[in-house]
Amino acid sequence: MDLPAHQLPHLEYAEAVHGLARAIPSGRVLSYGDVAELLGSGGPRQVGRAMQQGPDGTPWWRVIRADGGMTGFLAAEAADHWELEQTPMRRGKVDMARARWHPAAGEWEFIEQLARQLASAKLSEENDGMIP
């Protein structure tokens, strides 16, 4: 699906993060840093900020800290989801070594598509701002 940039929807960073979060299968997780790296833009903190905006049924508990934990009061609720999804745990936290999501070939396509749309949106945004 290689549409020209001008046909792609203007994807906000947050939208890309949400999209990727939804692609994560049940029982699997990604760290904030992983998401940022897969999208090829921003950093862990930007991902966190994006998740906080979390508009709809975004599986926010599948995007967690690199140490397998979750911040604040969310930890309890997240742990509940992890148990329901049978996420590999280790000493009360997610076992990143086993639970980390390894996207399949088809998934990589989707991810690259997200990254590309994100890059395009960024560029067009730059251009819009630059044109006097």
Place this chain on the structure above:
DNA sequence: CTTTTGACAGCGT
């Protein structure tokens, strides 16, 4: 424009 802040990451103690 500068400063502050944050659902982080990594390394040191």
Place this chain on the structure above:
DNA sequence: CACGCTGCCAAAA
């Protein structure tokens, strides 16, 4: 293994 400090990147004030 648990804290603490520093580094990073963008968005919000």
